[in-house]
Amino acid sequence: MKKTIILVALMMTQATVADTVLGFYAGVSNWQHDMAGNINSDISSSDRVDIDFDNGGNIFYAALEHPVPFLPNIKIQQNDVQAEGLINISDVAAFPGQSVDVIGDIxxxxxxxxxxxxxxDNWINLDLxxxxxxxxxxxxxNYQELLDDRSDxxxxxxxxYGKGQVDLPLTGFSVYGSVEALSxxxxxVTDFEVGVNYESKMGLGGVIGYRALSVDLVxxxxxxxxxxxxxxFAGINFHF
Structure with missing residues (x-):
């Protein structure tokens, strides 16, 4: 994996394609997500807790694209991904044979x-x-203040990272897909997103789409x- 990252980095340093003008992008969206799977916890005798929560959070981003060759563009994005709810656990380590409702907060x-x-960088766009x-x-x-297992x-x-986008000429609309991946x-870890963008001549626009984040870590x-x-998710954005 390290060799792959180094190879991509070397290829990018040889790129001569840059944005023709200075551009600043910013936006905010709300992601209504389901969180399902399992996570480690000593509260269960199996050391794993199965969860299935429905929650949502906000996503904020800002990006700077510039005409300077060899220097990469940059995008920073804050993702609020939190979910909580009740989980019925039948194998609580402290209460063998009992089934209790545990409050989970992830x-x-x-x-x-x-x-x-x-x-x-034309009507077909590709970022790498x-x-x-x-x-x-x-x-x-935690369970009724009797048990509390927290891991930070x-x-x-x-x-x-890669992103592809196709502009629909004369409409202000575009469709895109992006992926972050590591193995x-x-x-x-895989973070995949597809969506439809709209941008007015004033630079103000909106986006709707679907995002899937897979986190399988040991x-x-x-x-x-x-x-x-x-x-x-759905949100608004602005292009200066």
Whole structure:
């Protein structure tokens, strides 16, 4: 995996394609997501807790594209990904043979920083680069103040990044897809997004789409998880 990242980085440093003008992008959207799968917890005698929550959070981003060759463009995105609810657990370690309702609170909020080059920049757009996904979250399971198992995780995961977009001429509409992906040892993280953009001549626009985040990690700090977080989002954006 390290060799793949180094190879992509070397290829990007040789790119001569850059944006013809200075551009700044910003936006906010609301992501209504489902969070399902399992995550480690000592509150269960099996050391794993199955969850299935419906929640939502906001996504904020800002991006700068410039005409300077060899220097990558940059996008920073804050993702609020938190879910909570009741979980019925029949194998609570402290109460063998009993079934209890445990309160679960999972926070996979993170910041993405993408460094990318515009390989194509016309009615068909292609961005390629690297991203760094910084998780600063926790999992917390408690039962009536008698049991409380909290795990915090704080880690940066480097990933490959790509985005393709097709503009629909004379309409202001475009369709796009983007992906961040990483796989090493028994760890796999994929962040996939597709959507439809609209941008007016004033630069103000909107977006609707679907996003799926898969987090399958083993012993990253105190975290072991196999979670799928997916759902639809809608938002507004502005291009200066």
């Amino acid at each position: 926070d996979f909020s993170h910041v993405d920083m993408m460094l990318y080059y515009e390989v194509l 680069g690297l991203s760094f996904k910084y998780f600063d979250g926790y999992s917390d399971f 995780f704080d880690d940066v995961i480097p990933m490959l 090493f040892d028994s760890n796999d 012993n990253i700090g105190d975290l072991t998880s196999d979670l799928e977080i997916d759902g639809f």
